[in-house]
Amino acid sequence: xxxxxxxxxxxxxxxxxxxxxxxxxxxxxxxxxxxxxxxxxxxxxxxxxxxxxxxxxxxxxxxxxxxxxxxxxxxxxxxxxxxxxxxxxxxxxxxxxxxxxxxxxxxxxxxxxxxxxxxxxxxxxxxxxxxxxxxxxxxxxxxxxxxxxxxxxxxxxxxxxxxxxxxxxxxxxxxxxxxxxxxxxxxxxxxxxxxxxxxxxxxxxxxxxxxxxxxxxxxxxxxxxxxxxxxxxxxxxxxxxxxxxxxxxxxxxxxxxxxxxxxxxxxxxxxxxxxxxxxxxxxxxxxxxxxxxxxxxxxxxxxxxxxxxxxxxxxxxxxxxxxxxxxxxxxxxxxxxxxxxxxxxxxxxxxxxxxxxxxxxxxxxxxxxxxxxxxxxxxxxxxxxxxxxxxxxxxxxxxxxxxxxxxxxxxxxxxxxxxxxxxxxxxxxxxxxxxxxxxxxxxxxxxxxxxxxxxxxxxxxxxxxxxxxxxxxxxxxxxxxxxxxxxxxxxxxxxxxxxxxxxxxxxxxxxxxxxxxxxxxxxxxxxxxxxxx
Amino acid sequence: xxxxxxxxxxxxxxxxxxxxxxxxxxxxxxxxxxxxxxxxxxxxxxxxxxxxxxxxxxxxxxxxxxxxxxxxxxxxxxxxxxxxxxxxxxxxxxxxxxxxxxxxxxxxxxxxxxxxxxxxxxxxxxxxxxxxxxxxxxxxxxxxxxxxxxxxxxxxxxxxxxxxxxxxxxxxxxxxxxxxxxxxxxxxxxxxxxxxxxxxxxxxxxxxxxxxxxxxxxxxxxxxxxxxxxxxxxxxxxxxxxxxxxxxxxxxxxxxxxxxxxxxxxxxxxxxxxxxxxxxxxxxxxxxxxxxxxxxxxxxxxxxxxxxxxxxxxxxxxxxxxxxxxxxxxxxxxxx
Ligand SMILES: Nc1ncnc2c1ncn2[C@@H]1O[C@H](COP(=O)(O)OP(=O)(O)OP(=O)(O)O)[C@@H](O)[C@H]1O
Ligand SMILES: [Mg+2]
Numbered sequence: 001x002x003x004x005x006x007x008x009x010x011x012x013x014x015x016x017x018x019x020x021x022x023x024x025x026x027x028x029x030x031x032x033x034x035x036x037x038x039x040x041x042x043x044x045x046x047x048x049x050x051x052x053x054x055x056x057x058x059x060x061x062x063x064x065x066x067x068x069x070x071x072x073x074x075x076x077x078x079x080x081x082x083x084x085x086x087x088x089x090x091x092x093x094x095x096x097x098x099x100x101x102x103x104x105x106x107x108x109x110x111x112x113x114x115x116x117x118x119x120x121x122x123x124x125x126x127x128x129x130x131x132x133x134x135x136x137x138x139x140x141x142x143x144x145x146x147x148x149x150x151x152x153x154x155x156x157x158x159x160x161x162x163x164x165x166x167x168x169x170x171x172x173x174x175x176x177x178x179x180x181x182x183x184x185x186x187x188x189x190x191x192x193x194x195x196x197x198x199x200x201x202x203x204x205x206x207x208x209x210x211x212x213x214x215x216x217x218x219x220x221x222x223x224x225x226x227x228x229x230x231x232x233x234x235x236x237x238x239x240x241x242x243x244x245x246x247x248x249x250x251x252x253x254x255x256x257x258x259x260x261x262x263x264x265x266x267x268x269x270x271x272x273x274x275x276x277x278x279x280x281x282x283x284x285x286x287x288x289x290x291x292x293x294x295x296x297x298x299x300x301x302x303x304x305x306x307x308x309x310x311x312x313x314x315x316x317x318x319x320x321x322x323x324x325x326x327x328x329x330x331x332x333x334x335x336x337x338x339x340x341x342x343x344x345x346x347x348x349x350x351x352x353x354x355x356x357x358x359x360x361x362x363x364x365x366x367x368x369x370x371x372x373x374x375x376x377x378x379x380x381x382x383x384x385x386x387x388x389x390x391x392x393x394x395x396x397x398x399x400x401x402x403x404x405x406x407x408x409x410x411x412x413x414x415x416x417x418x419x420x421x422x423x424x425x426x427x428x429x430x431x432x433x434x435x436x437x438x439x440x441x442x443x444x445x446x447x448x449x450x451x452x453x454x455x456x457x458x459x460x461x462x463x464x465x466x467x468x469x470x471x472x473x474x475x476x477x478x479x480x481x482x483x484x485x486x487x488x489x490x491x492x493x494x495x496x497x498x499x500x501x502x503x504x505x506x507x508x509x510x511x512x513x514x515x516x517x518x519x520x521x522x523x524x525x526x527x528x529x530x531x532x533x
Numbered sequence: 534x535x536x537x538x539x540x541x542x543x544x545x546x547x548x549x550x551x552x553x554x555x556x557x558x559x560x561x562x563x564x565x566x567x568x569x570x571x572x573x574x575x576x577x578x579x580x581x582x583x584x585x586x587x588x589x590x591x592x593x594x595x596x597x598x599x600x601x602x603x604x605x606x607x608x609x610x611x612x613x614x615x616x617x618x619x620x621x622x623x624x625x626x627x628x629x630x631x632x633x634x635x636x637x638x639x640x641x642x643x644x645x646x647x648x649x650x651x652x653x654x655x656x657x658x659x660x661x662x663x664x665x666x667x668x669x670x671x672x673x674x675x676x677x678x679x680x681x682x683x684x685x686x687x688x689x690x691x692x693x694x695x696x697x698x699x700x701x702x703x704x705x706x707x708x709x710x711x712x713x714x715x716x717x718x719x720x721x722x723x724x725x726x727x728x729x730x731x732x733x734x735x736x737x738x739x740x741x742x743x744x745x746x747x748x749x750x751x752x753x754x755x756x757x758x759x760x761x762x763x764x765x766x767x768x769x770x771x772x773x774x775x776x777x778x779x780x781x782x783x784x785x786x787x788x789x790x791x792x793x794x795x796x797x798x799x800x801x802x803x804x805x806x807x808x809x810x811x812x813x814x815x816x817x818x819x820x821x822x823x824x825x826x827x828x829x830x831x832x833x834x835x836x837x838x839x840x841x842x843x844x845x846x847x848x849x850x851x852x853x854x855x856x857x858x859x860x861x862x863x864x865x866x867x868x869x
Contacts (some may be wrong), residue, residue, distance in 0.1 A: 087749040103744035105737050107807040116737050116751030122730060130729045174748075251793065 015081070018043045018213050019064075019182060024073030026059055028423065030415035033059040034070070035237040041182065046204060046214045048224045048245065051234030051257055051429030052455040054413035055215050058100055060234070061184050064215075065097040066090040072096045091117065094181030098188045100217070100453070102425045104167040106160025113159050114141050114174045121178055121510070134287040141177050147199060149316075150171050164363050165316040168192060176203055179429060183207060184216045187426070190452040193314075193315055193481055194525075201227055219427070219455050221253050233257055258457050282306050284342070285475050286358075288327060291336035296322050298499040300336075304444065305331075309466065311477045311485060311490030311508075313524050317472060320479045321363050324446045328353045328360050354383070357443035361433050361450055376424070376432055377403035377417045383436045406435035410461060426453040434462065438469075445469060451485065463489060483521055496526045503527040555801050556816050558852035563820060566827065583707070587827050588700040588777050591711040592617075593818040595770035596789055597796035598722055601814040604797050605726070606759035607739035607806025611667040613767045613790030614651060615674030618781075620645045620771030621687075623677045625781045629689040642768045648674065649764020653757030671790065678783050687781040694696055699776020711773050714813075718766065723811040725840030735759060740807030796821050799849040820849050 019041040026034040034056045035423060041047050049057050062068045064075070066084040075082055077093055086091050090097070104113055115121050115137045122132055138155055145155060148169040154162070158172060168188070175183055185204075189197045204214055204227065216228060224231065224245060231254045232458050233241040282305035291300045297319050304310050314320045325331045327338065329347035338345050340356055347353050352359075374382070381388050381399045388398040403417040410431045414424055421429060430453050437445060447466065451459045466489060470476055482488045485491060487508055495503040505520055541581050554560075570577040596613045603610045620641040627637035648670060655666035662844065696702040726732040737745040738755045746752050749816040769790075775781050799820050800813020824845045 086751075087747060088751060093750045099747060103741075103747040105741045105744050105748075105807075106742035108733070108736055112733055112737075116733060116745070118729075130731060132728060132730050132733050 018044055020076040021060070021064065022076075023218070024060065024063060024070045026056075026068070026070050028065065030419070032237050034063075037073070037234070037237070037239045038242065039232050039239065040242065041213045041215065043181075043213050043230050044208055044211045045229045046208055046216060046227055048228035049215055049234065050221070050224070050231055050253065051215045052413075052515065053431075053453075053458060054425040055234040055257075056237045057234055058186055058311050058425060061097065061186055061215065061217070064090070064182075065095055065184060088117075091119075091178075092281075095184065096175045096178055096180035096182070097297055098171045098186060100186040100190075102164065102167045102171065104159045104170055105488070109156050109349075110145075110162075110170050111138055111141070111155040112165075113170050114145070114155075114177065115175075118174070118178050136183040141173060144176055145173050148196065163316070163321060165192065169196070170280070172200060172203075176207075180212060182213045183214065184215045185359055187219065187453055188220065189215070189220065189223070190449075194483070196316075197223070206433075219453065219459070221250055221456060223256060224253070225250075243291065254456060257455075262457055282308060285340070287339035289331055289337045289339065291323065291326055291495035293322065293326065293333045293499075295333070296499050297333065299327065300499075300501050302495070302501065302504075304475050304477065306475055307470050307473045309478060309489055309491045310468050311486040311493040312477065312479045312496060313493055314496035314497040314528050316481075318528065319499040320496055321448055322499075323496065324360060324448060324477060324479065328358065328446065354440055354442075357440075358446065359383070359437040359440045359442035359444070360446040361430075361437050361448060364453075374421055375418045376407075376414055376421060379421050379432050380406055380435045380439055384440045387439060402439065403435075406432075406438070406459075410435060410465070411458060427455055427458065429460075430454055431458065434465075444475045444477070446479075448479045449481065450478065451480070470492070483524055487520055487524075495524060497528055552557060553749070555853055556813055558855055559799065559816055559820060559849055562849075562852060563823065564818070566823065568831070570827060577827075577830055580707075582830070583825070584700070586705075589825070590818050590822040591700060591715050592770050592774050592777065593789070593792050593796055593821055594715050594815055595718070595766045595773065595852045596793035597800070597814040597818045598811065599766035600793040600797040601721065601802050601809040601811065602735065603759045603763045603803065604802040605739045605807065605809040606756050607742060608656060608733045608756060608759060609667065609794070609804065610652060611664065611790045612647075612648065612670035612674060612759060612795050613763060613770075614786035615671040616645050616648045616676075616764055616767035616786070617771040617774060617789060618783065618786030619648070619674045619678050620768040621785060622681065622771075622776040622783070624772050625687040625690040625775045626663065626681070626722045628692075628695075631714050634692075634694065636771055640717075640757065641772055642765060645768025645771065646761050646765045649761040651765075652751075652756060652764065653760035656760070657753040657756050667792065667798075675784070675786075682781075682783045684783055687775075688780075690775070691779050697776075698773060699779070700773070701779075711777075713769055714769065714773075718769070719811050719815060731758070733757070736807055744764065749829065758791075761825070767824045792821055793817075795846055799846070799853060801853055820845070 008392065017040065019039070021037065021039040024034050024037040024039075025032070037056065037060055039049070039060065049060070051057050059068070060464065063070050064084065066087040066089050068084075069085060075084060081091075082093065084093070084095070105116065106114065111134055115132065115134075121137060121140065122129075138152075141155075142152065146152075150166065150169055150173065154166070159167060168190070172188060175185075179424050183204075188200060192200065201223075204216070208214060216503075218224065228245045231241075231243055231245055231253075232239050233243070233253070235257060243256075248292075284303050285306045286304040287301075288303070289295045289301050300323060302310075309322075312320045320330060326333045326336075327347065328350045329352055330407070332348075338347055345352075345356060347356070347358075377399045380403050381394075385394060388395055388396055388402055400417050407414065407417060412428050412431045412435070414428060421432060432449065432450075434447075445466075450466070451462055454462060466476055466478070470491075478486065478489055480489070493505040493508060494501055495505075503523075505524065509520060576582060596617065598609060599613060623641040623644055624637050627640060629635055652663075652667050652670055654668075655661045656663045659666075697704065697710050700711040703709045720784030726735065734745070734750050734755045737748070737750055738752050742752050745755075771786075774785060778785065797809060797814050799817035800810065800815070802809030802813065824842055828841055834840060
């Protein structure tokens, strides 16, 4: 094998093997995260790394970028064995990574976040130069930054002021400006808008043309076609296939990832929506009246009926997240009222919202959602401790039962219910947060990007869960950047742009491929951006 | 750095920039106090008293600057007072043994830096919480100097040069050597924090060590360096205070760690890491020394002294936060 790699390497010009990871195993307490995994990568190829939640993708990539070390296995980089013990070594080799969990430093400016640790960006002379010249760096990164919607002004402001989306953009810009040899993208598009995704894909293609090898993790399998050349498929910690993308279809990928029986379960275009409540005989449950917040929300009013799924569409900065945060009492508003069952309520604090029966799954789970040192069962029960009380005390058996119930319901992948949240894979963390929310038994559920980081199989489950909740008479508000997801899920959609409510789709077509579908999508796309029809 | 938001409004006037500065509130309060005291208390604005204030402020400044660096990196150094005492002891004793002054100072500086490095190693490599590690170092330092001196104050080291180093004799007009050293150290640290990779990494490590590691920053090395700087500056403070007090009681450093932390925090540093500035540390040091001096001059009853000092602390931190918020609001208004 090694000889082969060398031989290939010596061919000038031809696409040569740049990376070979062989027999990689990694064990965490109670879980075999990786079991004898192989990954091969050629220069100038886009390589998709696919697999369900908890399959081991992030662990493999963490090993490659020096964040953790394998128990066994070898890594050949450009034909030579390397041991990548720290992120610094990875960077010096030219391996750059966009992390699944945002790793942005809130107190540093966006510019400083971009250049942090990137010697090649800070100075071209020598890595020992101690100086940082921010204006010079700003010049170098300006053009890429602007492409991803980071203005000159924003470069100088602390990253902590911005939302998840902008932070994601910062990570992307950071990894693009250093001109890596291998670029790792672990779910880079989660939470990005359509046009930003396209932009990122465009950048991926141009890097590919420059001979950069890309490893790309995504749960949006449709994106894989037409972009990726090859794929490694992982299942339960093993690499089960290494394949060309050409000649495969969606079903093939799904059966490789989850087994052949799973493919049939996945939602196909054209499937019918379950939520069958008709608009007519529903009673109003929530009235948002004239929400105003300077510069962010401009006089927004809408209502929500019992058993209704209301979608909120809009671009980044349209005020979607800010709107639901205001309803939850997380952000203060300048004026506006909330009527709950026709009665005016003051929600000044999230606790009040929860007491009334309004719960939210936040957009940025790392910042808002996760108590990372907590165990899975504690993270779920904390939202309503009364649910596990037995004769006046918290009962750990009740807690475990409660957790097991959700583990089953949402198929959360974890060694046991006592595992710490931060040890779960990204998608499974998201499921725990959803469970925590459900545990409050709310009347209104707000989902801000509910399926980010969730694999295709679980996505179906989450969608089904949301519809079932609506079927039980609960009301749901969903924010999703992916418009097709929004259309598939919602009964009604309101559209925000720059803090104003600019439109409403009163009745979303029931069947996904009904003729109206594409018109609806176009309609929404037109309204959320500035395009005048 | 969070405080860089002043930068973005390049076109705002100087006046605005001053008002937006997070330390504006405290500076205004200090000026007010100084003017008031000058009018009301004849013994305040005398050259003897001013020398006292400045000299005492220099000691706290060195320690507060070091503490600020450690706090920015997300650590805490309780050992600074004790390190100051040990290094003062080294300088004084060595000179009294007849060792050349320069050699004695170099030894003191090396020992101070060494203690800092040990602190850093305990915290990073052995994973001992900073509070415990540096508290232990405080105790060890105090024990060593007590054993070494047998509890007897160190004498017989003062000479002509040392009066200059202690700030008791001035070189020109009101300018003394410690003042020059504080200015030089401050400028150097300000440049390090604002213009170097190391400075950037310090803020990164303090703000979010995990993300900093992800970005390829050598978190341990940065932290150890921060403690080393703090130890080095504590040694400078030790060399200085020995000259200022002309004798070295073994417990000379007692309580200085608290002053250093207080000064740094008044100056905008956060115990949660990732925040702090050089000018803030100096303002904090001035606030503390001035408060103490005023309390003494006015003759506040001793049981009230602690209460007044405590209240000033809380007030100063609140004033700092208020002007920070105010600055942000103003800034937003200017931008929109
Ligand atoms: N630090 C850790 N301690 C214990 N277990 C861990 C740790 N990191 C990962 N695991 C476990 O290893 C397995 C693989 O996790 P990994 O994050 O690699 O999955 P993934 O394929 O990236 O999933 P996702 O698509 O949800 O992000 C999971 O079962 C997870 O619980
Ligand atoms: Mg992952």
